[in-house]
Structure formats: C-alpha cells, structure tokens
Amino acid sequence: MALATSSPVSTSVRQARPGVNLDVLRRRVAGEIITAGDEAYDGARALANLTFDRRPLAIVRAESTDDVAETVRFARGAGLPLTVRSGGHSVPGLSVVDGAVVVDLSRMKRVVIDVEQCTARVQAGATSGDIAGPAGEHGLAITTGDTSSVGMGGLATGGGIGFMARKYGLTIDNLLSARVVTSEGDTVTANPTEHPDLFWAIRGGGGNFGIVTEFELRLAPVGQVLGGALVLPATREVIRGYLEHADAAPDDLTTIANLMHAPPAPFIPEDRVGEPVLMIFAVWTGGIEEGQRAFAPFRALAEPVADAIGEMPYKDIYMFTAPQAEPHAAIVRSMFADDVSDVAIDAALAAMERATSPMDIVQYRAQGGAIAQVSSDATAFAHRTQRYFVAVLGLWMDPTEDAAPHQAWVDDLWQQVRPEGNGVYVNFLANEGEDRIREAYPAVTMARLREVKRRYDPENVFRFNQNIKP
Ligand SMILES: Cc1cc2nc3c(=O)[nH]c(=O)nc-3n(C[C@H](O)[C@H](O)[C@H](O)COP(=O)(O)OP(=O)(O)OC[C@H]3O[C@@H](n4cnc5c(N)ncnc54)[C@H](O)[C@@H]3O)c2cc1C
Numbered sequence: 001m002a003l004a005t006s007s008p009v010s011t012s013v014r015q016a017r018p019g020v021n022l023d024v025l026r027r028r029v030a031g032e033i034i035t036a037g038d039e040a041y042d043g044a045r046a047l048a049n050l051t052f053d054r055r056p057l058a059i060v061r062a063e064s065t066d067d068v069a070e071t072v073r074f075a076r077g078a079g080l081p082l083t084v085r086s087g088g089h090s091v092p093g094l095s096v097v098d099g100a101v102v103v104d105l106s107r108m109k110r111v112v113i114d115v116e117q118c119t120a121r122v123q124a125g126a127t128s129g130d131i132a133g134p135a136g137e138h139g140l141a142i143t144t145g146d147t148s149s150v151g152m153g154g155l156a157t158g159g160g161i162g163f164m165a166r167k168y169g170l171t172i173d174n175l176l177s178a179r180v181v182t183s184e185g186d187t188v189t190a191n192p193t194e195h196p197d198l199f200w201a202i203r204g205g206g207g208n209f210g211i212v213t214e215f216e217l218r219l220a221p222v223g224q225v226l227g228g229a230l231v232l233p234a235t236r237e238v239i240r241g242y243l244e245h246a247d248a249a250p251d252d253l254t255t256i257a258n259l260m261h262a263p264p265a266p267f268i269p270e271d272r273v274g275e276p277v278l279m280i281f282a283v284w285t286g287g288i289e290e291g292q293r294a295f296a297p298f299r300a301l302a303e304p305v306a307d308a309i310g311e312m313p314y315k316d317i318y319m320f321t322a323p324q325a326e327p328h329a330a331i332v333r334s335m336f337a338d339d340v341s342d343v344a345i346d347a348a349l350a351a352m353e354r355a356t357s358p359m360d361i362v363q364y365r366a367q368g369g370a371i372a373q374v375s376s377d378a379t380a381f382a383h384r385t386q387r388y389f390v391a392v393l394g395l396w397m398d399p400t401e402d403a404a405p406h407q408a409w410v411d412d413l414w415q416q417v418r419p420e421g422n423g424v425y426v427n428f429l430a431n432e433g434e435d436r437i438r439e440a441y442p443a444v445t446m447a448r449l450r451e452v453k454r455r456y457d458p459e460n461v462f463r464f465n466q467n468i469k470p
Helices: 008-012 022-028 041-045 065-078 128-136 152-158 196-201 236-248 288-299 314-320 342-353 404-420 434-440 443-456
Strands: 032-034 058-061 082-085 101-104 111-114 119-123 175-181 187-190 211-218 224-233 253-261 276-284 306-313 329-337 361-366 388-396
Touching: 022 032, 022 058, 022 065, 041 058, 065 082, 065 101, 065 175, 065 187, 065 211, 111 128, 119 128, 128 152, 128 314, 152 211, 175 196, 187 196, 196 443, 224 236, 224 288, 224 314, 236 253, 236 276, 236 288, 236 342, 236 361, 253 288, 253 342, 276 288, 276 314, 276 342, 288 306, 306 314, 329 404, 342 361, 342 404, 388 404
Parallel strands: 058 101, 082 101
Antiparallel strands: 032 058, 111 119, 119 211, 175 187, 175 211, 224 276, 224 306, 253 276, 253 361, 329 388, 361 388
C-alpha cells in the first residue's frame, strides 16, 4: 500500500467556487501567495509528517495580522476551505488540505523579549527553538515543545507539554494574552479581561476559535539547567522504575522517556547502537548539586548505556532531540493514563522486538507537578491529573515506503495498551474520529467549548482541526 496522500477530511473539502479570483487577494495582502505551478509550491505545502501530500488551492504567506484577517475574509466570502499552518507539525495533517486556502504563518516569527517584565511577544509562526535562544540570552525560558521545530501556533493553542512542564506548567499556563483573528476577519485581544471566554477556549481548544497571530507569554528565570539524556537498557524493571521515580521526583525535574532502539548519536557508544533502550530526556531546573541527587534513583536502575546528563543552557536540550525535528513519516496513537501496568510494559517491550522501523518509539511522559496544580476548569485543557502521557509512534524516513506494516505495528500495540487510557491530549490526536475528540475534553469542557464556538465561529469556518461543532 502506498502512503495515504489524503485524509478522510480531504474528501469533504468543498470545491472552490467557480470564478474565484486570487488576484483580488493578491492586491489586499503584502505576503506572497503561492499556487500550483509556482516553484515554491511543493516546499510550501509540505508538512513535517511526510505521510501527508496535500494540494491546497493557495498558500498565503502572511506578513502581518492584517494579511491574516484579509485572507480569512476572502476565503470566507468565496466559500473556500480555510486552514492555518504555523510550524507544520500537525499530527492529523490538517494545517494543509486539498483545495484550501492556507494561512501560512511561517514568515511571522518575531520574538520580542521584555527582560524587565519577564515576558515575550511571540508571533505564531515562531517555533519552540526560535524562542529558546533569544530568551536564554537573558537567563529566561518558557516550556514549549520537546522538539525545536514544533510551531507555537499549534502548540500554544492545544496545550504545550514541554521540558519544564512539571515546574512551570503547560505553555498555555504561561499565556498572558493573544491577538486573535476571528472567523469574521476581526482582530481581537483575548486575555483575562478582554474576551475572557475566547481566552479560556484558545488555551486547549486548538484552532477552533480563530487564528492567533501573536502570543504574550510569561517567561521563567532559567539559566543553566542539568539535563540531557540518560540511556538505560530496556527492561520491565527499568521502565517501571522510571515511571515511579519520574512521578515522585521534585517538580524541578521533567522527563520524557522513549522506549526505542538506540539511535546513532554522539552520546551513544557505537557498539550499543540498535539495542532496545529507555532513552530518558530530562531537564532539572533547580540547583545543580540537588539535581545530581534527583538523578541518582534513575542512574541506580541499571548500568547506563550512556549518561549524557550535564549542565547546559536550556536551549541545548534541543540538540538531544534534533533528529525528530527533521521531516519524517509518522503514525501516532496516544493517551493519558493514571497508571501503566506491567502487562502494558511487557506489550511495549515485545512490540519493540518486532518493530517495523528502527525509529519506532513508545513514549512515556510523567505529568503532575505544576500541570496538576491548575484547576481543570481554568483552561480548555482539562486532563491535568493523570500521571502519565503514553504514545505509540510508528516513525520512518522514506514516505514512499509501504505504510501498511507500520500501521499494523502501531495498531497492534495500541489495542493492547489503550484499555489503560484515560483521556487524550488534543495535540497528539490523529484523524481518529468524533469519539476520540470527545476523549480530549470532559463533557463539561466540551459543552463550554461548543458555547464559545457558537459565539465566535457559528459557521465553523475553522473546521480543519480536532473540530468542536458549533
Ligand atoms: C515531532 C513532534 C514533536 C512534538 N512534541 C510536542 C511536545 O513536546 N509537546 C506538545 O505539547 N506537543 C508536541 N507535539 C504536538 C504539537 O503540539 C502539535 O502537533 C501542534 O499542533 C504543532 O503545532 P504547529 O504550529 O507546528 O502545527 P501546524 O501543523 O502548523 O498546525 C496544527 C494545527 O494547529 C492549529 N493552529 C496552528 N497555528 C495556529 C494559529 N496560529 N492559530 C490558531 N490555531 C493554529 C490548526 O488547527 C492547525 O491545523 C509534537 C509534534 C511533533 C510532530
């Protein structure tokens, strides 16, 4: 089977009305408009997940909020499907769909740090890496994606579970204000006092309510951290120990653990490449000596395959996850869980033995800490008390490769671990249907989201997302 070139959504895309004249839009926006036949078209329509191969009608590389507003008004007026692309890491590939007008924010990447206020004004096209560098120059940081290329537009409207989440919460917990273009093409400010309902909804409700062009974010005083990767042999005892220690650790320690085959990397001994390992990426934000004590229980779990934990500026954590920033093919299933049983651990270990790609991963993230200290009704991201995030990630490099074996590998393990799930993170949902979207939001949250949707987007202009029906 060849890779899917379209998703279930593309078949429902409305066709462009005859007589659509993009020159009208060209006269109204400063940004470039790219269409089929342009040299830049193939690059501009590409997403980070190479399984998607979509052909939009036009890609509008917005230069400003006004460009975004003009494009929304134009697409809406012409009855054209409208999508928004910031960093292009959409798991379901919904930021670029067949026949759509794509609002592409990749040129809107400005990051302005206010050192005195410890805040940053960040345009939505900036990536996680785009912020870490400039903020770090002032001894500041914000927890964003685990991979430098993940875009703020999608991340900071869905949640943002990052490398300091246990200490500083989700990215959305540090959102002070946002500039939003509504489905009418109006530009509004959403914060606790202006459009508070919209402000609540865009913190977890995804792209359903408008296009955010700029975020104002609180930064934390973070200079040097103790972090990097601790690589342990993959056994049931190691994974169980990781889950327990990571959950019990002080909030200063946030970890993301990948059960995977040891990849070639500067910190992995060459003769250990290919061994099944638990690769624990970690960031400790407290005092360095205390941090060494916090890592001790993890180091005691087994003789490490590699120990690359050291003092570093926060931004350097992205060097450890650099391979996943490169475009690749991916099939993703994920869930939150209150616990992970030995049966599920054994299923994951057995799955690694029959992996269809050397890049396949079962990922565990210990949640808790500051994530759980925010009340579940404070933002639209409500799943705050589950202890773990678990994902099955079928990953491979060549998108022309037959996807069927990878899909079967993911499906098989997913069926085994899924019964332990309790909710799902909207930003890691693929195209999995209505029931799973409902899993992303408790009923009371969903009801409130629909109310806000009816107020701000009654015609469902913003529907290429994990859609909240008005
Ligand atoms: C390799 C990889 C690593 C990841 N790591 C993490 C992680 O550590 N933590 C985490 O929380 N998530 C992570 N994610 C998930 C990530 O948060 C989502 O995929 C997110 O949607 C990506 O945002 P983007 O702007 O890059 O994506 P895009 O593809 O540009 O957009 C995805 C969707 O977000 C919405 N959207 C995008 N921009 C805007 C905007 N400006 N205004 C309103 N809505 C918008 C739209 O609905 C769009 O379809 C990861 C994903 C990948 C592929």
